[in-house]
Amino acid sequence: MKQSYFFNKKESYLSAVQVPARFRFYFTVAVPAMIILVTLGVLRIAGELPMLDYREADIHTAVVATLATLARLMIAYVLAIVVAIPLALLAEKSNAKRFLLPVYDIAQSIPILIFFPFIALAFVKLGFSEGAAIFILFIAMLWKLVFSIIFGLNSLPNEIKQTAQMYNITGVNYLTKILLPAIIPQLTIGSIFAFADGWNFVIVAEVLHAYIPNGVVANDLFGVGSTMVGAASAGNETLFVYSLIAVVSMVIVLNLSVWQRLLAYAERFKF
Amino acid sequence: MQNDSNSNNMIIEFKNVSKVFQEGAGDNLVDVSFSIERGEFVSFVGASGSGKTTVMELIVGATEKTKGEIIRPKNTIMVFQKDSLLPWLSVLENVILVLLNEKISEAEKIKIAHEKLALLQIEKLADKYPHELSGGQTQRVSIARALAVDPEVLILDEPFSALDEKTKEELHKDILKTWKEHDLTIIMISHQIEEVVLLSQRAFAMSAKKISAEIEIPFAYPRNAEDEMFMKKIVEIRRAL
Numbered sequence: 252m253k254q255s256y257f258f259n260k261k262e263s264y265l266s267a268v269q270v271p272a273r274f275r276f277y278f279t280v281a282v283p284a285m286i287i288l289v290t291l292g293v294l295r296i297a298g299e300l301p302m303l304d305y306r307e308a309d310i311h312t313a314v315v316a317t318l319a320t321l322a323r324l325m326i327a328y329v330l331a332i333v334v335a336i337p338l339a340l341l342a343e344k345s346n347a348k349r350f351l352l353p354v355y356d357i358a359q360s361i362p363i364l365i366f367f368p369f370i371a372l373a374f375v376k377l378g379f380s381e382g383a384a385i386f387i388l389f390i391a392m393l394w395k396l397v398f399s400i401i402f403g404l405n406s407l408p409n410e411i412k413q414t415a416q417m418y419n420i421t422g423v424n425y426l427t428k429i430l431l432p433a434i435i436p437q438l439t440i441g442s443i444f445a446f447a448d449g450w451n452f453v454i455v456a457e458v459l460h461a462y463i464p465n466g467v468v469a470n471d472l473f474g475v476g477s478t479m480v481g482a483a484s485a486g487n488e489t490l491f492v493y494s495l496i497a498v499v500s501m502v503i504v505l506n507l508s509v510w511q512r513l514l515a516y517a518e519r520f521k522f
Numbered sequence: 523m524q525n526d527s528n529s530n531n532m533i534i535e536f537k538n539v540s541k542v543f544q545e546g547a548g549d550n551l552v553d554v555s556f557s558i559e560r561g562e563f564v565s566f567v568g569a570s571g572s573g574k575t576t577v578m579e580l581i582v583g584a585t586e587k588t589k590g591e592i593i594r595p596k597n598t599i600m601v602f603q604k605d606s607l608l609p610w611l612s613v614l615e616n617v618i619l620v621l622l623n624e625k626i627s628e629a630e631k632i633k634i635a636h637e638k639l640a641l642l643q644i645e646k647l648a649d650k651y652p653h654e655l656s657g658g659q660t661q662r663v664s665i666a667r668a669l670a671v672d673p674e675v676l677i678l679d680e681p682f683s684a685l686d687e688k689t690k691e692e693l694h695k696d697i698l699k700t701w702k703e704h705d706l707t708i709i710m711i712s713h714q715i716e717e718v719v720l721l722s723q724r725a726f727a728m729s730a731k732k733i734s735a736e737i738e739i740p741f742a743y744p745r746n747a748e749d750e751m752f753m754k755k756i757v758e759i760r761r762a763l
Contacts, residue, residue, distance in 0.1 A: 410606040413584055417599055418620040418671065428619060432610050519651070520610045 281508040291315075292322030296381060296473065305478070305485035312478060313493035317501050320457070320474035323381070324449045327388035331396050331445060332438075334389075339400035340430070352401075359394030363387060364455060368462040375463055375470065384456035384472050391452045392445035399441025403434035408522055436517040443510050450502065454480060532593070533675060533707050534558040534581060539590030541576055550576045552731045553590075558709065560674075563701055565710040565718040568728035568763055574711045577728075578677050581709070595674040601664045603680040607652040613639065614648040617667045624671075638666040641703075642696055658689035662696070669700065678710045682717065694721060698743060719755045720745050727762035735762030 296319050342351040367387055374383035407430070415425050454476035460466030468484075471477040475494050482490035534557065541551035551573045558564055566574045579585045582598050607616045617635035624631065639645040642662040652660060661681055668676055678697070682690045698721065701708050712718050718725050719739055727735040737759055746752060 408604070408606070410602045410604050411608070413582075413600070414602070414606040416584065417582060419623050420619070424622055428622070429608065432608070522609060 281512060285509065288318055289322045289325045292318035292320070293326075295319045296322055305481035305487050305490060308478070308482070308487065308490050310490075310493045310497075313475065313490060313497045316473060316475040316478040316494065317497040319472075320453050320476060320498075321501060323384055323456070323472075323474060324388060324446065324453070327385045327449060328392055328442070328445065330385070330389050331392040332442075335393055335396035335400055336431075338397050339404060339434075340426075342397075342401055343404045355394065355397060359398070363390045367455065371459050371462040372464070375459065380459060380470065380472055383459060384474075387456045388449050388452055391448045395445040395448060396438070396441045399437045399444070400434050403437030404430065406437070406522070407433050411522070432520050433522075435520040439510070439513045439517040442513075446505070446510075450498070531559045532557050533560045533595055534709075535591075535593040536577075536580075537591040539580065539587050539592055541580065541585065542588045543585075550731060551580075554733055555590075556726060556733060556736065558675075558707060560707055561705050562724065563698075563708045563710070563722050564724045564726065565712055565722040566726045566728055567712055567715060567718045567759060569713060572728040572763075573731040574728055575679070576731075578679060578709070578711060581675070581677060597671065597673050598675040598677065599668040599671060599673040600677040600679055601661070601668050601681055603683055605652065605660050605664075607660060607663060607667075609652050611651075612648065613644070613650050613652070613655070613663050616652070616663060617670050620667055620670055634670055635666075638669045639663070641669065641700060642666045656689070657685050658693060661685070661693060665697070665700070669704070673706070675707045675709060678708065680711055680713070683712075683714070690717075695744075697721065715756050715759050716747060718759065719752055720747060725759055727759055729763050735759075737762060 292315075295315055338355070342348055342355060345351065364387075367383075370386055371380075371383040374380055374386070411429065411433070415421070415429055420428060453474060457472040457474040457476035458480050459472060460468055460470040463470060468481060471481070475498050479491055479494045482488070482494060536554050536556050539551060539554045543550050554573070554577065566577060568574050576585070578600060580587055580592060581594050582600050583594070607613075608619070611619060614632070614635050617638060618631050621631045621634060626634075636645060636648065639648055642665060644659060644662045644666065647655065647659060647663070652663075655663065665676075665678075665681075681697075682693055685693065694717075697708070700706065710718070710721060719741075722739055725737045725739060726733050727737065737755070739755055741749075741751065741755075
């Protein structure tokens with residue numbers, strides 16, 4: 252491992268990033284657990300999915316469906332972050348700031364669900380139904396992230412900006428050493444709201460048959476949203492309740508194991 | 523206010539400099555002229571809104587003049603009144619960060635950082651984070667960070683205003699020691715006249731966006747605030763404001 256001040260004498264990646272002991276649970280348990288859960292979900296989405304009989308399905312279906320939805324949300328979230336950061340930086344840095352912020356404001360106000368039938372049909376015709384769900388979830392999450400990052404950038408004290416200028420910390424160095432760490436608190440809060448919006452949209456995102464001509468249940472994407480709709484249609488109240496409990500449990504687990512810990516970790520980046 | 527010294531020794535010169543931030547909003551600086559020699563310790567003193575900060579911003583290049591001529595060195599570092607350390611980096615990392623563009627090894631950067639912290643007697647704080655430091659310690663770290671890049675001019679923007687008397691006294695001694703040992707040029711902004719007389723060789727009194735007086739303070743160091751001549755100098759500066 253590269254020897255520099257930023258790396259502790261102990262050769263572990265936790266010491267390397269000087270993670271305080273109370274945050275190590277996050278890196279040793281929560282993150283790997285999330286990765287495993289999301290991978291399971293992704294595999295479930297990507298594999299050959301047998302036609303579900305909602306009259307027979309049970310708690311196992313509800314749990315796996317929730318994992319599949321979580322995987323979808325994670326993919327949409329990662330894409331949203333990748334797009335949100337440059338959009339926010341562009342609005343802050345460019346001469347078109349006065350023009351861009353109102354454009355972003357209008358864009359986030361447009362109810363994307365109005366266009367969803369066309370979007371869903373387009374992706375289904377392309378043979379990539381998952382794209383429809385991920386796209387709608389991506390849009391649902393994007394603007395929360397953009398505006399939270401912009402808020403974080405605006406909160407950067409003038410003294411820090413002037414200090415960076417004085418010491419010639421510019422370009423990529425300014426971005427990676429100062430700007431990106433500085434926005435972590437706001438980005439964390441924005442991510443929590445973005446995920447909340449994502450959960451709100453999962454039923455719409457997964458129940459594709461409602462939006463495409465001659466749509467059937469087989470067009471739906473496997474996930475907790477479509478499972479809840481399918482269970483309700485089939486009269487399987489038990490499955491519906493299991494799905495509800497699975498979603499609520501997942502949200503609580505995410506909150507306790509990820510968001511709360513991230514919020515605590517983000518404190519160290521606050522001015 | 524022209525200095526009669528050899529121009530080779532002059533490090534900063536303002537000739538009839540004016541600054542307007544917004545048309546119609548009045549001048550932020552009106553026809554300011556002065557020069558500062560290499561190795562001097564000077565102060566700008568005046569009430570809030572007198573133009574002191576605008577002069578400093580022009581010196582560091584944070585803003586551009588509207589009229590006049592400015593000669594200034596490129597390597598000018600300002601230590602702000604408010605904390606400008608990055609909270610997610612330790613004290614040592616904050617000092618090393620400013621050496622990012624230096625073409626030296628990581629080990630050398632660490633060595634320089636330790637040396638500058640030792641100068642201000644805060645080497646033991648190297649692994650601490652900014653939220654764990656007192657106000658005086660934070661200022662010391664900011665000064666150590668500034669010294670790491672070997673500035674030609676160090677500007678201190680009301681550096682002691684938020685500190686208690688005991689910490690101020692200790693920092694005064696450290697600043698004077700650093701100034702003498704490194705042959706630095708120091709410019710201090712302050713609204714505390716006593717502090718100006720205690721530390722500076724010359725004071726520029728500012729009021730109404732102009733320099734109203736340039737006052738020599740030819741006392742030997744260390745200075746005694748109870749000395750009669752010291753008190754008279756305070757009165758002289760107060761009258762000029």
